[in-house]
Amino acid sequence: MAVAPGPRPEAETPRLDPGRRLTRQRRLVWQTIQEIGPHCTAEQVTASVKQANPRVARSTVYRILADLCSAGDVVVARLDAGGLRYELAAAEHPHAVCQVCGKVIHVGDELLETFEEHLAATVGFRTVRIDLTVNGVCRDCAAPGRRATRRQRHDHI
Amino acid sequence: MAVAPGPRPEAETPRLDPGRRLTRQRRLVWQTIQEIGPHCTAEQVTASVKQANPRVARSTVYRILADLCSAGDVVVARLDAGGLRYELAAAEHPHAVCQVCGKVIHVGDELLETFEEHLAATVGFRTVRIDLTVNGVCRDCAAPGRRATRRQRHDHI
DNA sequence: TTAGCTGCAAAAGGTTTGCAAATTA
DNA sequence: TAATTTGCAAACCTTTTGCAGCTAA
Numbered sequence: 001m002a003v004a005p006g007p008r009p010e011a012e013t014p015r016l017d018p019g020r021r022l023t024r025q026r027r028l029v030w031q032t033i034q035e036i037g038p039h040c041t042a043e044q045v046t047a048s049v050k051q052a053n054p055r056v057a058r059s060t061v062y063r064i065l066a067d068l069c070s071a072g073d074v075v076v077a078r079l080d081a082g083g084l085r086y087e088l089a090a091a092e093h094p095h096a097v098c099q100v101c102g103k104v105i106h107v108g109d110e111l112l113e114t115f116e117e118h119l120a121a122t123v124g125f126r127t128v129r130i131d132l133t134v135n136g137v138c139r140d141c142a143a144p145g146r147r148a149t150r151r152q153r154h155d156h157i
Numbered sequence: 158m159a160v161a162p163g164p165r166p167e168a169e170t171p172r173l174d175p176g177r178r179l180t181r182q183r184r185l186v187w188q189t190i191q192e193i194g195p196h197c198t199a200e201q202v203t204a205s206v207k208q209a210n211p212r213v214a215r216s217t218v219y220r221i222l223a224d225l226c227s228a229g230d231v232v233v234a235r236l237d238a239g240g241l242r243y244e245l246a247a248a249e250h251p252h253a254v255c256q257v258c259g260k261v262i263h264v265g266d267e268l269l270e271t272f273e274e275h276l277a278a279t280v281g282f283r284t285v286r287i288d289l290t291v292n293g294v295c296r297d298c299a300a301p302g303r304r305a306t307r308r309q310r311h312d313h314i
Numbered sequence: 315t316t317a318g319c320t321g322c323a324a325a326a327g328g329t330t331t332g333c334a335a336a337t338t339a
Numbered sequence: 340t341a342a343t344t345t346g347c348a349a350a351c352c353t354t355t356t357g358c359a360g361c362t363a364a
Contacts, residue, residue: 019342019343020343020344021337021338021339021342021343021344022338022339023337023338023343023344023345024337025344025345026344041328042328042329043328055345055346056345056346057345057346057347058329058346059329059330059331059345059346059347059348060344060345060346062328062329062330063330063344063345064344066330078235078238081241081354082327082328083327083328083329084238084328084329096276096280096282096284098282105280105282107272107275107276107280107282108275110275111268111271111272111275114268115264115268115289115291116291118264118265118268119253119264119291119293123253123262123264123295123296124295124296124299125253125255125262125264125291125293125294125295125296126293126294126299127253127291127292127293128292128293128294129291129292129293130289130290130291130292131288131289131290131291131292132272132287132288132289132290133287133288133289134272134273134276134282134284134286134287134288135284135285135286135287135288136276136282136283136284136285136286137282137283137285138280138281138282139280139281139282142281142283176317176318177318177319178317178318178319178362178363178364179363179364180318180319180320180362180363181362181363182319182320183319198353199353199354200352200353212320212321213320213321214320214321214322215321215353215354216320216321216322216323216354216355216356217319217320217321219353219354219355220319220320220355221319238329239352239353240352240353240354241353241354
C-alpha cells in the first residue's frame with residue numbers, strides 16, 4: 001500500500017496518481033469539496049455535484065473520493081455513525097462532536113505532535129495521520145433549559 | 158440522551174439500566190467481550206456467542222451491545238471502515254492502527270486530559286469521551302524487506 | 315403475571331462492483 | 340487509438356426494525 005505524501009496547500013486541480021486522467025467529473029468533485037468545506041459526507045458531495053451536472057453518478061463520486069484520498073489530497077474521518085466524512089488534507093484537524101445536537105466544532109491540534117513522538121519512541125510506530133474525535137456536549141446544549149434537537153443513530157456512544 | 162457514567166473495574170455481570178433483565182444471552186455476550194478482548198467487532202462477538210449457543214441471533218447481540226454501551230460498561234470505537242469496535246469501558250484506550258497489516262496497538266492516554274481542559278476553557282465544550290486513533294505504519298511493516306499482508310477495505314485512508 | 319427480551323426474517327443505509335459505452339491523453 | 344473513466348443497476352455488508360412467542364423477576 002502506498003502511504004500518501006503529506007498535505008499540501010489548497011490547489012486548483014487535484015493531484016493525480018501516475019496514469020490517471022483529469023476528467024470533468026474529477027474537477028467538479030474537487031471544487032465541490034473545497035466549496036462545502038471540511039467534514040462533508042459523500043452524500044453531500046454527490047448532491048452538490050449533481051446540481052452542477054445531474055448525470056454524474058453516485059458511484060463516480062465515491063470512486064473519485066477514493067482516488068483523491070489515495071493521492072493524499074483528501075482525508076477521511078469517522079465522526080459519527082452516518083457516512084464517512086471527507087475533507088481536504090490541508091484542512092484536516094481534530095473534531096468535537098456534540099452528542100446532543102450533532103454539531104461539529106473544530107479544535108486545535110497543538111497536542112498531537114507530542115503523541116507522535118511518544119509513539120515513535122516507545123513502540124516504533126510511524127504516525128501518518130491522527131484521527132481525534134472528542135465526544136461531548138457543546139456550550140449551547142449544556143445551557144440550562146435547552147432540549148435535544150437531534151439524536152444520532154448510534155446514540156449509545 | 159443519557160450520558161453514561163464513567164468506567165468501572167471489570168465485573169462478573171454487566172450493569173443494568175433500571176427495569177432491565179439479566180438474561181442468559183446478556184451474560185454470554187458480556188463474558189464473550191471479556192474473553193475476546195478490546196476492539197472486537199460485532200461479528201466476532203456474534204461468532205463466539207454462537208459457538209456457545211448457536212440459537213442466539215445476530216440482532217440480539219447488537220441489541221445487547223447497545224444496552225451495554227448505554228449502561229456505560231462498553232464503549233465503541235470506529236477504527237477502520239469495517240464494523241464498529243467494542244470494548245470494555247474499563248479497557249478503553251487510544252488505538253494505533255497499522256495501515257499496512259491492520260494490526261491494532263494500544264497506546265497510553267496521558268495527553269488527553271490536557272485536551273479536555275483546553276476545550277472547556279476555549280469553547281465551553283464538555284468532553285464525555287475522546288476517540289483517538291493513530292493511523293500509520295507499525296515497526297514490523299516499516300522494517301526493510303517487508304511486504305503488506307493485508308489490505309483494508311478502505312485502504313485509501 | 316407481565317413487562318421486557320429473543321429469534322427470525324426482512325429492511326435500511328452507506329458503499330462497492332460488473333460491465334458496456336463514453337472519454338481522455 | 341488505447342487505456343482509463345463513467346453511468347447504471349445490482350450486489351454487499353453492517354446495523355436496525357417489526358412482530359409473535361418466550362422468559363426473568
